[in-house]
Amino acid sequence: MSETSYAVLGMFDSPDALMQAIPKVRATNLGTVEAYTPYPIHGIEEALGLRRSPLGGMVLVMGILGAITAFGFEYWISAIDYPIITGGKAANSWEAFIPIMFEVTVLFATFTAGLGMLLLLNKLPLFGHPVLSSKSITGITRDRYALALEAESDAFDSAAAARALQEAGAVEVEVLPAPERSPFLTSDFILRTLGGIFAACVVSGLAMFFGTKWFPLLPPMRHIEDQPRLNAQKASAFFKDGHGMQLPVPGTVARGYLPTATGTQEQAASLVNPLPRTKEVFTLGHKVYSNRCEVCHGALANGVGSLTAAYGGKPANLQAQQFRDYPDGEIYWAIVNGKNAMPSHAPYLTDQERWAVVHYVRALQRAQNAKDEDLKVVAP
Numbered sequence: 001m002s003e004t005s006y007a008v009l010g011m012f013d014s015p016d017a018l019m020q021a022i023p024k025v026r027a028t029n030l031g032t033v034e035a036y037t038p039y040p041i042h043g044i045e046e047a048l049g050l051r052r053s054p055l056g057g058m059v060l061v062m063g064i065l066g067a068i069t070a071f072g073f074e075y076w077i078s079a080i081d082y083p084i085i086t087g088g089k090a091a092n093s094w095e096a097f098i099p100i101m102f103e104v105t106v107l108f109a110t111f112t113a114g115l116g117m118l119l120l121l122n123k124l125p126l127f128g129h130p131v132l133s134s135k136s137i138t139g140i141t142r143d144r145y146a147l148a149l150e151a152e153s154d155a156f157d158s159a160a161a162a163r164a165l166q167e168a169g170a171v172e173v174e175v176l177p178a179p180e181r182s183p184f185l186t187s188d189f190i191l192r193t194l195g196g197i198f199a200a201c202v203v204s205g206l207a208m209f210f211g212t213k214w215f216p217l218l219p220p221m222r223h224i225e226d227q228p229r230l231n232a233q234k235a236s237a238f239f240k241d242g243h244g245m246q247l248p249v250p251g252t253v254a255r256g257y258l259p260t261a262t263g264t265q266e267q268a269a270s271l272v273n274p275l276p277r278t279k280e281v282f283t284l285g286h287k288v289y290s291n292r293c294e295v296c297h298g299a300l301a302n303g304v305g306s307l308t309a310a311y312g313g314k315p316a317n318l319q320a321q322q323f324r325d326y327p328d329g330e331i332y333w334a335i336v337n338g339k340n341a342m343p344s345h346a347p348y349l350t351d352q353e354r355w356a357v358v359h360y361v362r363a364l365q366r367a368q369n370a371k372d373e374d375l376k377v378v379a380p
């Protein structure tokens, strides 16, 4: 036959007749055998020799691939490209990688399930199965049972297929022409798709806008909307300038963040550390030092921190004689004002934390240059 056909449908009057015909038609090897029935028929999958869907396997493989991808990515970031110790964990801590591995596993698996089903198994963009446009479809959805021999190649012989179906007991046969594949990358298709997306955005945007405008809050909660209050970025009749948002009164200071009149570094030399050298103060100083200084100046304050290795800056070696001779006030000054490449730490350290870390730097300096007398046990 010259014209291409999608399949030949043979109609049967009872499920038994259909089941008996299946092995006979399959034996002819003329094409793929498919059955269309108004309701599920027990045992028909086995009779047709249908395999289980490959989707589960695809999802498994892609899920594992997702986990490996996430692990590789995290390992590369944390252990190779930017090995910064956080929270005292080793650079390669697989336990900490698990949440992201889990997320990426789910991501890969769900995308595989969705797209694999739609595009690979359900053959999008082919909308509508060709059998749906057959003459027999009204019978198939009611009280008749169809067996189809579907073309596997251009060599499909629809006359032979029709004969085979009749010999197997079909009361009627219908040849289905090959469907026209819906043209996919045409300008018409693309325009309509983009237009559809645009229309959906406009409609949902308007719906959100008017939905929240007209039905903002249900009656019992209205007072939240109605109470007098200042909204960020909104006008307000309460203040003279009409702005809802006001600048803080000049000179306002956040609690605990008193700016210090340090003057120049030389002038700051006379400042005296107001904190006593107690265990609590050193504990606080240690904490601040580990969180704020150690990346650059190193755990021993010798200027070799993990960040130094990564970006090659030159933080001061605080063990140098120059800095051991510094008065407390000059170290304090550097923390508050910053120095050259070192940024000011004033914005996020309270005054107490600044002085505590000065004590701690002193302790580090003394620990690295301990003398015999330092080892003497001091009587309580």
Ligand code: HEC
Pocket: 288, 289, 292, 293, 294, 295, 296, 297, 313, 314, 315, 316, 318, 323, 330, 331, 334, 335, 339, 340, 341, 342, 343, 345, 357, 358, 361
């Ligand atoms: C971003 C990296 C970085 C951090 C974090 C950092 N520093 Fe520095 N620090 C530097 C660099 C770089 C210098 C050298 C500046 C120069 O003299 O050019 C320096 C210099 C210093 C000096 C010497 C200042 C002087 O007078 O020469 C002191 C003291 C100091 N830092 C203390 C600290 C303390 C205490 C902390 C934590 C609160 C800290 N630094 C955090 C990079 C850093």
